[in-house]
Amino acid sequence: MTHALILLDTVTLTPDTRHYVCSKPDGYAFQPGQATELSLERDGWREEKRPFTFTSDPDADVLSFTIKSYRDRDGVTAELWHAQPGDRFLIGDAWGAIEDKGPGVFVAGGAGITPFIPILAARARSGTLDGCRLIYSNRTAADIILRPFWESLDGLQVQFVVTDEDNAPFADRIDAEMLDTAVGKAAAPVYLCGPPAMEDAISEMLTGIGVDPERILREGDG
Known part of the structure; x- marks a missing residue:
């Protein structure tokens, strides 16, 4: 299932990494460590899906991603670097990746x-x-x-x-x-x-x- 997100804010963390805070669809759920496929809701980019991990608290009323951009490449992460509040993203359902199996x-x-x-x-x-x-x-x-x-x-x-x-x-x-x-x-x-x-x-x-x-x-x- 595809879900639409609205970008609410960005925070620059390193010279090439930003934190993206987005709206959260009603009922959307994930576990810490899970990821989804994200694309930009923009001509030429809707089908360019890439996997990114959720970095927000699952109980928060927003979704967030922390994404490193490779701005020397003509790709999704470079395009994301230029995203502004109000832009729209598309994501799928959450899927498994690394999950908490205990202290280690x-x-x-x-x-x-x-x-x-x-x-x-x-x-x-x-x-x-x-x-x-x-x-x-x-x-x-x-x-x-x-x-x-x-x-x-x-x-x-x-x-x-x-x-x-x-x-x-x-x-x-x-x-x-x-x-x-x-x-x-x-x-x-x-x-x-x-x-x-x-x-x-x-x-x-x-x-x-x-x-x-x-x-x-x-x-x-x-």
Whole structure:
């Protein structure tokens, strides 16, 4: 089913990432971590559907998305960057992606943080962040989406990684030693979302340190 949204507001979070706040259709429901296909209600763009994760509270009276725009490409995210309040979007029903399977280690790369925003925010609201750790990799410190938010969450252990910036006060890569320290010996899930090459590399490192593949929850694994 197709639902029409009206863009209410945008908030710039990083040089290429914005938070889009939209109207919410009556009765529309989703779970933290779920996504939908979104397109612009505009000639030439209605059929250009792309998957985006909801980053709002499911109980809120608005829908929101946090989207990184690739403005050097002639695509949907570049077009979204120019969207203004009053513009209309089209979305389908919500579908599964990563869901909360309990406290664990959340490993994200770039825009792969988006499924973890509502999941960890929901845990923060319910006071159940203990046992959760976030490892978040970006090219530069300026690319870290919602850094003040992550740093403000009591109970969440946060480790930022910056790969392409000299003298950044963070580790410069995720390696097996870092993962081994973060994951430990507990049988908690490891949530993983980022570019496919990163997901593949991290999954290989995790299995290499003895993590059961059943514990590795990747976007799209259902």
